Amino acid sequence: MAENKEASDRAATRRRWVTLGEILAVAAVAISGLTLWDSHQERVRAEQKAQASATREDSEAATLVLRAAPSRDGDRLTLTPLNDTQAIQAQTILFPGALGLTPVETTGDPRIEAAWFDEALKRARKAAGEKEDAPGDQRLPVVVVTHYLADGKPHTARAIHDIGYTLDGRFLRGTAVVLRGMSVVATVPGKAMQPRLDALWRSRHPQTAEKAGK
Numbered sequence: 001m002a003e004n005k006e007a008s009d010r011a012a013t014r015r016r017w018v019t020l021g022e023i024l025a026v027a028a029v030a031i032s033g034l035t036l037w038d039s040h041q042e043r044v045r046a047e048q049k050a051q052a053s054a055t056r057e058d059s060e061a062a063t064l065v066l067r068a069a070p071s072r073d074g075d076r077l078t079l080t081p082l083n084d085t086q087a088i089q090a091q092t093i094l095f096p097g098a099l100g101l102t103p104v105e106t107t108g109d110p111r112i113e114a115a116w117f118d119e120a121l122k123r124a125r126k127a128a129g130e131k132e133d134a135p136g137d138q139r140l141p142v143v144v145v146t147h148y149l150a151d152g153k154p155h156t157a158r159a160i161h162d163i164g165y166t167l168d169g170r171f172l173r174g175t176a177v178v179l180r181g182m183s184v185v186a187t188v189p190g191k192a193m194q195p196r197l198d199a200l201w202r203s204r205h206p207q208t209a210e211k212a213g214k
Contacts, residue, residue, distance in 0.1 A: 064146055064157040066182065068112070074178035077163070079110040079144075087149045094143035094193060096201035098124045110146075112163065118177035122167075128205040132175050137164050141185065141200045143193045160185040160197060 065082040081088060088110045095101045099120040121140060122132065139162040146157045164180040188196050 064148060064150075064155070066144065066146070066161070066184070068182035070179050070181060074166075074168075074180065075114045077112040077179050077182055079112065079182075081148065083150070085151060088146055089149060089154075090147045092143075092145040094145070094197060095120070096124070096141060097194065097198045098127070098201055098205070100124075112142075112179070112182070114165070114177045114179050121177060122175065125205075127207075129207045130205065132167060133169050134167055137166055137180055139164060139204070141197055141204075143188065143197050145193075157187070158190060158193060159187045160193075160200065 063083075064086060067080050067082050068077040069080070070077055079088070079091070090105065090107045091110050093104045093106075093112060093116070095103070095117055099117060101117055101120050104116050117140070125134075126132065141160055141162055144157075144159055144161050148155055148157065161182050161184050163182050166178045166180060168176045168178045185200070186196075
C-alpha cells in the first residue's frame, strides 16, 4: 500500500510540474505576442505620424499666400508668393460686374495695374452715389486665379482679394487711383467666383443694388 501511495504521489507531482510548465509556456507565448503587438502598434503610430507630417508639409507648400508691393507712384502692385519655393506661372484677375470689365490675364509677370480699372472704378463709384474724393483707404474686391508651381507640382489658387487704394485729387488731372496693397478675403470655388465677387461689391455699395433693381 505504501508503495502504491508513493507512486501515486510521484505521479501527482509530475502532473503538477507538467501543468506548471504548460502555464509558463502559454504565458511566454502571450508575452511574446504582446511584445510583437506593441512593436507593431508603435511602428504603425510612427508611420502615421510621419505620413501626417509629410501631408502637412505638402499642404503648407501648396498653400499660396500673395505679397503685393506697390510701386512708388502707386500705379502698380507687384505680386510675389510669400513662400520662396513657389513660382507663379500665370494669373487671371476678375473684377466686379459693376465695373463692366473683362478679366485680365498675366503670364510670367504677376502684377495688378491701376490703369486696368481706374476709370471704370471711378464710374462705378459715381453710379453708386459715392464721393469722388473719399478720404482714407478704399477697397476694391477682385478675384485672383493663380496658376503656380510648388515643389515642381502645378497648383491653382482661387481667392477674393481686396485691393487697397486711395483717391488722390491731382491738379488738372482729376482724381487718380493710387494702389496701396492687397489682402486676402476668402478662398472661393471656381463656379462661385463671380457671384461671390458681385455680392461683396453690392454689400459695400448698396446703392448699386438699388439702381440695378429699378
